[in-house]
Amino acid sequence: MSRLIKDRRPVAEDPWHSLGADEPPPEPERAVIVPAERFEAERALWLARPGSLGVRIGPHCGLEPVLDVLDRLALIAIEFPTFRDGRGYSYARLLRERHRFQGELRAVGDVLRDQLFFMARCGFDAFELAPGQDVEAALAAFEDFPYTYQPAADGPATAWAR
Amino acid sequence: MYRYTDIDQRMIEARVAQFRDQTRRFLAGELSEEQFRPLRLMNGLYIQRHAPMLRISIPYGLLASRQLRKLAEIARRYDKGYGHFTTRQNIQFNWPRLEDVPDILAELATVQMHAIQTSGNCIRNVTSDHLAGVAADEVEDPRPYCEIIRQWACFHPEFSYLPRKFKIAVSGTEPNDRAAVKIHDIGLYLVRNEAGEVGFKVLVGGGLGRTPILAETVREFLPKADLLSYLEAILRVYNLYGRRDNIFKARIKILVNALGVDRFREQVEDEWSKMDRAALRLDPERIAHFRSFFAPPAHERDAPPLDPALLEADRNFALWYRHNTVAHKVPGYRAVFVSLKGYGRTPGDMTADEMDAVADLADRYSFGELRVTHTQNLLLADVREADLYALFKALDALGLACANIGTLTDMICCPGLDYCALANASSISIAKQIQAKFDELDYLYDLGEIRLNMSGCINACGHHHVGHIGILGVDKKGEEVYQIQVGGASSHDASLGRILGRAVPKAEVADAVGRILEVYLRERRDGERFIDTCRRLGSEPFKQAVYGAVESAA
Numbered sequence: 001m002s003r004l005i006k007d008r009r010p011v012a013e014d015p016w017h018s019l020g021a022d023e024p025p026p027e028p029e030r031a032v033i034v035p036a037e038r039f040e041a042e043r044a045l046w047l048a049r050p051g052s053l054g055v056r057i058g059p060h061c062g063l064e065p066v067l068d069v070l071d072r073l074a075l076i077a078i079e080f081p082t083f084r085d086g087r088g089y090s091y092a093r094l095l096r097e098r099h100r101f102q103g104e105l106r107a108v109g110d111v112l113r114d115q116l117f118f119m120a121r122c123g124f125d126a127f128e129l130a131p132g133q134d135v136e137a138a139l140a141a142f143e144d145f146p147y148t149y150q151p152a153a154d155g156p157a158t159a160w161a162r
Numbered sequence: 163m164y165r166y167t168d169i170d171q172r173m174i175e176a177r178v179a180q181f182r183d184q185t186r187r188f189l190a191g192e193l194s195e196e197q198f199r200p201l202r203l204m205n206g207l208y209i210q211r212h213a214p215m216l217r218i219s220i221p222y223g224l225l226a227s228r229q230l231r232k233l234a235e236i237a238r239r240y241d242k243g244y245g246h247f248t249t250r251q252n253i254q255f256n257w258p259r260l261e262d263v264p265d266i267l268a269e270l271a272t273v274q275m276h277a278i279q280t281s282g283n284c285i286r287n288v289t290s291d292h293l294a295g296v297a298a299d300e301v302e303d304p305r306p307y308c309e310i311i312r313q314w315a316c317f318h319p320e321f322s323y324l325p326r327k328f329k330i331a332v333s334g335t336e337p338n339d340r341a342a343v344k345i346h347d348i349g350l351y352l353v354r355n356e357a358g359e360v361g362f363k364v365l366v367g368g369g370l371g372r373t374p375i376l377a378e379t380v381r382e383f384l385p386k387a388d389l390l391s392y393l394e395a396i397l398r399v400y401n402l403y404g405r406r407d408n409i410f411k412a413r414i415k416i417l418v419n420a421l422g423v424d425r426f427r428e429q430v431e432d433e434w435s436k437m438d439r440a441a442l443r444l445d446p447e448r449i450a451h452f453r454s455f456f457a458p459p460a461h462e463r464d465a466p467p468l469d470p471a472l473l474e475a476d477r478n479f480a481l482w483y484r485h486n487t488v489a490h491k492v493p494g495y496r497a498v499f500v501s502l503k504g505y506g507r508t509p510g511d512m513t514a515d516e517m518d519a520v521a522d523l524a525d526r527y528s529f530g531e532l533r534v535t536h537t538q539n540l541l542l543a544d545v546r547e548a549d550l551y552a553l554f555k556a557l558d559a560l561g562l563a564c565a566n567i568g569t570l571t572d573m574i575c576c577p578g579l580d581y582c583a584l585a586n587a588s589s590i591s592i593a594k595q596i597q598a599k600f601d602e603l604d605y606l607y608d609l610g611e612i613r614l615n616m617s618g619c620i621n622a623c624g625h626h627h628v629g630h631i632g633i634l635g636v637d638k639k640g641e642e643v644y645q646i647q648v649g650g651a652s653s654h655d656a657s658l659g660r661i662l663g664r665a666v667p668k669a670e671v672a673d674a675v676g677r678i679l680e681v682y683l684r685e686r687r688d689g690e691r692f693i694d695t696c697r698r699l700g701s702e703p704f705k706q707a708v709y710g711a712v713e714s715a716a
Contacts, residue, residue: 114197159173
């Protein structure tokens with residue numbers, strides 16, 4: 001069983017292979033998530049592959065590596081090196097609201113139950129929970145609050161609709 | 163004041179349920195201390211010297227009498243019978259048990275109170291002018307905008323894990339700033355442009371702590387409609403580019419300083435130009451909706467003025483009237499300070515019995531509402547002049563009518579070493595030392611307007627940098643000693659004080675302050691305030707008075 005949540009449901013097996021920095025590429029049809037630095041260095045190679053392509057972005061590198069290829073990416077993974085590093089929330093909103101990214105937006109790294117509500121509001125639809133997190137219990141986090149006070153990637157503020 | 167809708171009520175109840183579950187998981191070992199820490203901080207809960215400290219939000223300082231009674235009840239039931247009002251218009255309890263905090267929050271929710279975002283690296287309680295809606299000098303009442311900002315900032319999904327804490331203050335007047343706007347991460351002044359439209363002057367990057375900096379102007383005029391989108395642009399630039407590698411360099415002031423205000427402004431304006439501003443636009447109907455909550459209370463028309471014979475007959479009343487009440491824009495009314503700075507009191511502290519009694523006075527004399535001031539007093543904002551004498555008598559009987567507002571002993575003071583885990587030195591004992599030395603009201607009146615601010619450590623919760631006289635407690639090889647500075651101010655003409663010299667021993671602080679005051683009394687020109695004398699003379703004469711001519715020359 002994976003620790004992945006997609007569209008608020010547990011995913012038994014992750015269809016994506018998350019590639020390490022030095023790991024050899026998997027078979028060409030396999031959906032693969034490539035670290036941003038590696039993607040930048042080998043763009044032509046990765047864009048030519050038949051399999052679905054995703055890029056993993058760290059908080060330091062920003063959105064630059066992916067902005068001109070968004071329509072080619074089926075997934076962007078945004079890394080939270082620690083749950084206290086909130087840059088990923090801004091990246092997610094920018095991707096969804098400004099750049100209209102339609103693919104899977106996956107939170108990876110130190111992804112904990114208590115941040116899921118905010119992450120979902122910023123446009124993440126997939127969550128690879130940190131080790132030790134209880135996937136079933138974490139699903140309740142999406143219901144933490146019944147309304148919203150500000151517009152975000154999930155639409156206008158529902159508390160304003162009076 | 164703002165009245166909760168069903169939606170607001172359900173949101174704070176959801177927050178209580180969320181925090182109850184988080185606390186349960188922490189106590190069950192499912193959440194580590196590191197994971198729980200930001201969650202409890204975002205509910206105002208610190209782990210302090212003796213016990214947890216719970217900071218409860220009082221949005222822009224507005225409090226209904228029933229809310230103050232609830233605070234009294236909590237003080238009795240869960241604490242040791244008192245609370246401490248802060249410079250950010252909140253209240254802190256120093257002795258709750260962690261296990262009780264979810265229940266305390268549930269109690270607070272029954273009177274539309276909470277501890278949401280009173281700490282942590284998120285957007286904190288918005289503060290404002292305690293005379294909002296009362297003072298004749300304001301361009302417009304800032305409170306509707308404070309409430310708009312409060313709601314926008316509440317559970318903001320993008321800005322709840324910022325590099326560091328983030329404080330916003332709003333003032334309806336720039337020249338008479340009573341909200342210390344320039345020492346906030348974002349400061350907003352309501353201003354009128356050349357076309358006569360009202361909007362905001364936006365300042366960014368103020369803050370105290372170990373790197374005190376005054377905020378700089380990022381935009382001279384922002385239309386009201388664009389308030390939230392502009393705030394969001396500033397916060398996004400900060401969230402993405404503020405430093406996260408060093409907690410001491412993580413505030414937005416460091417980013418503004420590193421980039422320079424012009425480059426910072428460019429980044430904000432660039433972000434703002436690309437944003438979907440329409441989604442956050444405040445149309446006139448929305449603004450009118452929020453303004454409707456802050457309509458003036460039903461003031462009596464042609465309320466009679468104060469009977470001057472009362473001032474003649476009772477000198478104590480006359481002094482109290484002069485120092486502890488201020489003009490109201492409605493004729494026949496005054497705003498009345500409830501001094502929490504009387505002799506022997508811990509500045510800003512209030513007992514549960516006093517809270518109950520003052521809540522009753524608010525019901526009787528001021529439409530059931532109170533305000534917490536940035537200087538850690540309470541204010542009854544709408545008192546009929548005809549009721550002033552009765553109110554004075556009632557406050558005097560409670561020991562809350564010390565006529566020292568705006569004087570030396572109306573000190574700002576943090577809890578210091580007595581409670582705070584961060585503090586290096588005691589502040590409360592120094593406050594009491596100063597109260598004891600300067601207990602002659604006539605001497606205080608002769609000194610006139612002086613702001614004395616005191617912090618027990620470099621984090622500067624007592625705003626010592628912007629006190630006309632600032633005192634900072636430091637630890638020197640296990641001994642509590644105190645740095646003294648002069649020349650700070652927090653209003654429109656804000657300035658940072660200058661340290662006079664080496665720290666003085668604990669027992670000598672009040673004497674050192676006395677020598678500073680002697681210089682002022684000797685050197686002042688007609689009607690010159692202490693701060694103006696400081697500015698005219700510089701710090702040298704004060705330095706000489708405290709340390710002697712030889713040492714300061716060395």
